[in-house]
Amino acid sequence: SSTTLHAIWSAADTQSGVAEYQYAIGTAAGSTNVVDWTSVGTDTEVTRSDLALVDGTKYFFSVKARNGAGTWSEVGSSDGIFVDASPPTTPIVVDDGNYTTIPNVLNASWSADDPHTGVVEYQYAVGTSSGGTDVINWTSAGTQTSVSLNDIELLPGALYFFAVRARNGAGLWSEVGVSDGIGIDQTPPGAPEVIDEGEYTSSLTSLSARWLAIDPESGISDYEYCIGTIPGGTDIVGWTSSDGASHITHTGLNLTLDVTYYFTVRAMNGVGMWGPSGTSDGIVVRIMTTWPKFRNNAQNEGSSQFIGPTVPGILSQFHTDWGIVSSPAVAGDGTLYFGTDEGYLYCVGPNGILHWRYKTDGPIDSSPALGPNGAVVFGSYDHHIYCLTADGALRWKYKTGAWNRSSPVIGPDNTVYIGAQDGYFYAIRWDGKLKWKYFLNNTAWSSPALSHDGSRVYFGGGDGGIYCLDTGSGEAIWRKMTGTAVDSSPCVAPDGTIYMGSGDGYFYALNPDGSQKWALWTGDLMDSSAAIGPSGTIYVGSGDDWSAGLLYAVNPDGSVKWTFDSNGSIRSSPAVDAAEVVYFGSTDNHLYAVNSAGVMKWDYRTDGPLYSSPAIGRGGTISVGTSLGTMLSLGDASNDITPPSVPIVTRSFASTFDTTSLSASWIASDAESGISEYMFAIGSLPGSDDISPWESCGQSESILKTGLQLSVGQTYYFCVKARNGAGKWGAVGVSEGIRVVSVGDGISIGIARQTALAQSVYLPAKIVSAVFEDCLYIQEPGGYAGIKVIYGATEPPAEGAKINLMAWTIMDGPEAALVLQSYIIEGEPSIPKALGLSNSAIARNADAAGGACSTGLLATVWGRVNAVGDDHLYIDDGSGIVDASGVCGIKIRTHGQDLTVGDYIRVTGVVSVEQTETSNGKLIRPRNEADIITLSASARANTSINTD
Known part of the structure; x- marks a missing residue:
């Protein structure tokens, strides 16, 4: 207390006794600085409650006694009492951590302090909330500062809190201290979801992945990962801690092309339990781009790390309807990107199959450049620069003042540099916004190149200038003037020398400062752009549309090493492989391969002049476009000594009533040099060609041959053979026979129902009774039999049409059906005829697919609505038929009509079979809303009326 002190005392006087006591209070023995001497008569205790005591101070009572003779005793003093008015400090409570795996043991320790009277007792409690006592109520621990609780029932997933309070010597209790809680976690983490960074990587030294696992109790404390060539494999990297990181890039690897690598990851939770592992879907090491732009790299060196074909064999060819001047860009998987005079940018797979195409409003001579994430950048004659996504969607387009023939280069910061015919050279940011533009007051056909550090961009102008601009600001650093327009593109050597041809007949070598190193006189137009071989030799073509040109091999000092005459002009720019074989096109309709000594290695005849420049893809594949619209890809056929496989020829149908056309498809393969051509013939005997003689269909794998003169009752056969890239023909494949039939050869619907599956059948003079989105139904003219017909590739006929049809027999679930091949x-x-049927007649043979039954008939029924669903209802005509779902009546598909139970209705529709989990039931499909008519309330079901 800060106001009250109490004391008792005793004294004795054997002669005259004690007549009076006086006391005083002070902060030292005998002191009176708090309360001066005060008489209490003969009382031997006193309680003083009007004091102002100071916390932490020791106070002393002093007492003296007077006897009956008036004599005072010596002063006696107490041993002092501390005033302790403040409780102990709030205990700091520590449990065993955030989580434990042991479900019946809890431990805690604590500490508190009281500087005056000390802590004389601790009490603890345990609860499932902070400060709660619902598990263990307040329990004394004496002066112990820890406790271990055993055999306590704890629940997994719950949190438990220790609460502790302290009492001091003055009897004051502290505030309650609470631990941060401890949970019970007996379950490991879940398997991590592991995502590697894409389907492909071009790195041979590093792999990246990210992952996430969840542990709802104690959380994730660490991850371990491994890398292998099979899911869960450790053959590349053994189990390694990520130090808790959920993303890793593992470097220093030695990876192999075309191998799939898998990250496997497992997680450890807060109590040290490891969970099951998760594995990524794999990432393939693949060269992402092998020739990503015109002249391959940003310096336009025109060289490749691959070696081209020893003997050229066609791997694929893709035909367009327009000329190809644009040179292909090649992705790592061999996909080609190129433009055509028709205005399409094409994306074609390495097998010659179209992936997608994008239409612009003008021809595309510009060669595309491949950017980040497979984006494609190119120019068009429609005055726009385009950037498409990898799947052919527009990212952005930038409008220029005139048409664009220049091919873009993409800088290190993804800036796009490209010239235009409006007199400007453009730098466009990757978001499609202008960075800067430079006015040269003339055309810029030339395709730019960058310096090795990306700080300078070089290009030629229609004014005869070779320009060097600063890529950051767009300011001119220098300009070298030639005699006339410079339409070729610069090539920047490793030492910084810029090589470039001009229309003035000279081939120039410039120093990085723009000064002339040397100029080689050729006397021909120099539109071809140079390439640099592994030896440092520079290769460039010459010539225009009216003169023959030469391929020059030039030493770095400007001297001519050799020339090669192609018998045509060389507007195509050469490409050089790792063996220093030079590939280029000529206007003489040939693609040439010339070795480093100037000797022709091979030539390949194309279907037209070559203005497009060849690109070298992975494995040395050579791809080039022709002026007649063919994109060729040539591979090495030198090791192919075997012919292609025998084509598997599939007839389009077994019989036909068409006497003028037949169709078929086929497939063959050649693992070494691919299929370069198919030829086909048609004969009246297997292997013969008496109906249609052998003719080429290129690489097409199907044909519809028209203009034939076929006889009813005769069977005809397709014959097909394939030629590989090495020029070897395979054996002939022959189709099964196709019989030309007449109406008399036809069968009825009933017979079709009973025909074996996958048979081609001819059904003449059938009426289309109903047409739905997924199928149609036909019936006999008398309406007594019907069947479902599923659409093939043929446009369906209209309802009510009378048709002769060819079809295949199938089972569509539980229902016998046909697949439409063709019809006339x-x-x-x-008008289709509907039969009036009772519910019992319709329900008969509910599970049967064939035989005499109601399935496929156009029928009319009457009855009372028994049940209504979202898209159906049930009607009962008194037959008491119970549906497979347990509802009395026949199920009717509705078209949104507002009908209620108790209505009497009339319904016309096709009887079909609905498949359920346990059985098959009949279902009537009305053709439209008008097929469901509500009758008057007094109308009764009448199942004897025939609607015809």
Whole structure:
């Protein structure tokens, strides 16, 4: 207390006794600085409650006694009492951590302090909330500062809190201290979801992945990962801690092309339990781009790390309807990107199959450049620069003042540099916004190149200038003037020398400062752009549309090493492989391969002059476009000594009533040099060609041959053979026979129902009774039989049409059906006939697919609505038929009509079979809303009326 002190005392006087006591209070023995001497008569205790005591101070009572003779005793003093008015400090409570795996043991320790009277007792409690006592109520621990609780029932997933309070010597209790809680976690983390960074990587030394695992109790404390060539494999990197990181790039690897690598990851939770592992879907090491732009790299060196074909064999060819001047860009998987005079940018797979195409409003002579994430950048004659996504969607387009023939180069910061015919040279940011533009007051056909550090961009102008601009500001650093327009593109050597041809007949070598190193006189137009071989030799073509040109091999000092005459002009720019074989096109309709000594290695005849420049893809594949619209890809056929496989020829149908055309498809393969050509013939005997003689269909794998003169009752056969890239023909493959039939050869619907599956059948003079989105139904003219017909590639006929049809027999779930191959309309349309049927007649043979049954008939029923669903209802005509779902009546598909139970209705529709989990039930499909008519309330079901 800060106001009250109490004391008792005793004294004795054997002669005259004690007549009076006086006391005083002070901060030292005998002191009176708090309370001066005060008489209490003969009382031997006193309680003083009007004091102002100071916390932490020791106070002393002093007492003296007077006897009956008036004599005072010596002063006696107490041993002092501390005033302790403040409780102990709040205990700091520590449990065993955030989580434990042991479900019946809890431990805690604590500490508190009281500077005056000390801590004389601790009490603890345990609860499932902070400060709670619902598990263990307040329990004394004496002066112990820890406790271990055993055999306590704890629940996994719950949090438990220790609460502790302290009492001091003055009897004051502290505030309650609470631990931060401890949970019970007996389950490991879940398997991490592991995502490697894409389907492909071009790195041979590093792999990256990220992952995430969840542990709802104690959280994730660490991850371990491994890398292998199979899911869960450790053959590349053994189990390694990520130090808790959920993303890793593992470097220093030695990876192999075309191998798939898998990250496997496992997680450890807060209590040290490891969970199951998760594995990525794999990432393939693949060269992402092998020739990503015109002249391959940003310096336009025109060289490749691959070696081209020893003997050229066609791997694929893709035909367009327009000329190809644009040179292909090649992705790592061999996909080609190129433009055509028609205005399309094409994306074609290495097998010659179109992936997508994008239409612009003008020809595309510009060669595309491949950027980040497979984006494609190019120019068009429609006055725009385009950037497409890898799947052919527009990212952005930038409008220039005139058409664009220049091919872009993409800088290190993804800036796009390109010239235009409006007199400007453009730098466009990757978001499609202008960075800067430079006015040269003339055209810029030339395709730019960058210096090795990306700080300078070089290009030629229609004014005869060779320009060097600062890529950051767009300011001119220098200009070298030639005699006339410079339409070729610069090539920047490793030492910084810029090589470039001009229309003035000279081939120039310039120093990085723009000064002339040397100039080689050729006397021909120099539109071809140079390439640099592994030896440092520079290769460039010459010539225009009216003169023959030469391929020059030039030493770095400007002297001519050799020339090669191609018998045509060389507007195509050469490409050089790792063996220093030079590939280039000529206007003499040939693609040439010339070795480093100037000797022709081979030539390949194309279907037209070559203005497009060849690109070298992975494995040395040579791809080039022709002026007649063919994109060729040539591979090495030198090791192919075997012919292609025998084509598997598939007839389009087994019989036909068409006497003028037949169709078929086929497939063959050649693992070494691919299929370069197919030829086909048609004969009246297997292997013969008496109906249609052998003719080439290129690489097409199907044909519809028209203009034939076929006889009813005769069977005809397709014959097909394939030629590989090495020029070897394979054996002939022959189709099964196709019989030309007449109406008399046809069968009825009933017979079709009973025909074996996958048979081609001919059904003449059938009426289309109903047409739905997924199928149609036909019936006999008398309406007594019907069947479902699933659409093939043929446009379906209209309802009421009378048709002769060819079809395949199938089972569509539980229902016998046909797949439409072809049909012809015969005669005038007629109104389909509907039969009046009772519920019991419709329900008969509910699970049967064939035989005499109601399935496929156009029928009319009457009855009372028994049940209504979202898209159906049930009607009962008194037959008491119970549906497979347990509802009395026949199920009717509806078209949104507002009908209620108790209505009497009339329904016309096709009887079909609905498949359920346990059985098959009949279903009537009305053709439209008008097929469901509500009758008057007094109308009764009448199942004896025939609607015809």
